[in-house]
Amino acid sequence: MKKGLLLAVSAAVLAVAAAGVWWWSTREAAPAAVATDANVGKAESSAESSTLPGRSEQARLRIEAHRRLWRDASYIDVRQSAQDGDLVAQRRLSEIYEDCRAYGGSLQSNMELLRRLAGADRGSKAAVDGIYHDNSRLCGQADADMRKNPGLAEYWLHKSAKAGDLTSEMRYFSRTVTTLSPKQFQYFVEKLRDSGDPDAMFELALLLSKLRGDWPDPSQAPAFKGESAQYAWMLAACRAGYDCTRGSRTMNLLCVGMFACSSPDYEHYLLGMPSYLSSRDQVARLVNLIESSILAPKKT
Numbered sequence: 590m591k592k593g594l595l596l597a598v599s600a601a602v603l604a605v606a607a608a609g610v611w612w613w614s615t616r617e618a619a620p621a622a623v624a625t626d627a628n629v630g631k632a633e634s635s636a637e638s639s640t641l642p643g644r645s646e647q648a649r650l651r652i653e654a655h656r657r658l659w660r661d662a663s664y665i666d667v668r669q670s671a672q673d674g675d676l677v678a679q680r681r682l683s684e685i686y687e688d689c690r691a692y693g694g695s696l697q698s699n700m701e702l703l704r705r706l707a708g709a710d711r712g713s714k715a716a717v718d719g720i721y722h723d724n725s726r727l728c729g730q731a732d733a734d735m736r737k738n739p740g741l742a743e744y745w746l747h748k749s750a751k752a753g754d755l756t757s758e759m760r761y762f763s764r765t766v767t768t769l770s771p772k773q774f775q776y777f778v779e780k781l782r783d784s785g786d787p788d789a790m791f792e793l794a795l796l797l798s799k800l801r802g803d804w805p806d807p808s809q810a811p812a813f814k815g816e817s818a819q820y821a822w823m824l825a826a827c828r829a830g831y832d833c834t835r836g837s838r839t840m841n842l843l844c845v846g847m848f849a850c851s852s853p854d855y856e857h858y859l860l861g862m863p864s865y866l867s868s869r870d871q872v873a874r875l876v877n878l879i880e881s882s883i884l885a886p887k888k889t
Contacts (some may be wrong), residue, residue, distance in 0.1 A: 599645070604845050652787065652830040659838060669732075671745060679749035680757045681839045682839060686735055686742035690729035692845070693824045699845050700724070706848055713850035719836045720844060755780050759792040768801040775805070781883050790826035790884075792838075794819045817868045820859065821875035825884075827855055828876070 658667055658681040667685060670678035692700055700720075707717040735741055749757035758779060762769075777796065781789050797819050802809040812818050827833035833855035834840065843858065844850035852858040860864040865872070 605736070640807045649830070652682065655830055656786070659832060660836065664730045664768060665781045674752075676752050676754035676757070678692070679745045679752075680754055680760075683742045683749065683757075685727050685731050685744035686745070686752055688838070688842075689724070690735060690742065692724055692728060693732060696845050699848070702848070703845065703850070706850060710851060713844070713848075716835050716840065716844045717848040719724045720841050723841070723888065755784055755786055755789040756792045759789060763792075763795045763799065769796060769799045771800065771802045771805060774800050782887070785829070787826045787829035787831035790829055790879075791823055794822040794826075797822070809878060812878050816864070817871045817875055820865060820872045821879060824856060824859075824872065825876045825879045 617646040646669055655677050658670070658678055662670075662681075667678050667682050703720065705715045707714040739746075741845060746761055750761035751757075755777070776797065777789075777793065781793065797813060800813055804813040814820060823833075832839070835853050839855060840852070840858075843852075843855075849858055852861070
């Protein structure tokens with residue numbers, strides 16, 4: 590399996606590329622209400638300033654609450670929260686269905702090999718044990734529900750995207766279009782600047798290869814093109830609070846899909862890639878550009 594694939598897409602899609610396409614078997618016809626050129630002006634005119642008092646504390650509390658859905662919540666808890674209208678829980682429920690479908694399908698042979706890997710490489714044991722624990726904890730009931738309705742993953746992602754969860758909007762859009770115009774990309778960046786959502790920061794890396802045309806601000810343009818830009822957005826997201834440590838969905842999918850199970854976090858994983866090391870200084874500059882300019886609060 591080629592580690593260089595990570596340059597083009599996020600860790601989740603990488604695992605898919607390595608083990609077979611499993612994100613969707615079907616698509617819903619109705620598009621999510623995202624990123625049309627007509628929406629851009631509305632987003633720009635109605636967006637509030639990001640200089641809200643206590644924003645950092647609000648972001649911390651939000652990250653902690655969301656992380657529970659990935660780390661601790663049971664399948665029943667996630668499903669109930671999704672049914673109650675929690676948009677992040679709806680996204681998480683979609684992911685559970687996707688992952689469980691893959692673990693029992695296109696990634697099944699990988700799952701069977703993980704035990705051998707953990708036996709041969711003690712550094713991988715913690716990650717492998719966590720994956721098997723989560724599979725046992727979540728997938729029995731999720732699989733039962735999917736046998737009744739195979740389209741649940743797509744349904745909940747579309748529902749969350751249409752209701753306005755930014756990460757779900759980006760994910761849905763990345764799977765249903767081939768290109769984005771600069772104005773469409775600006776729509777997402779404006780919303781990301783206002784929300785400061787680290788999940789959406791990581792998801793944005795998935796969209797970079799779809800940008801057709803030049804970013805309007807030449808001083809910021811390097812952060813929207815090429816492999817170094819993709820690395821930079823992922824690392825900026827991790828540093829802003831996106832869960833990039835062992836046991837996160839990102840690291841689990843790298844482990845199952847690419848047998849990269851020994852790293853304690855995503856940044857350490859990148860440090861093992863020569864292509865990242867050769868561009869590390871440039872990536873650091875782009876991370877600073879993202880944090881200090883692109884996502885900096887607007888001056889009023």
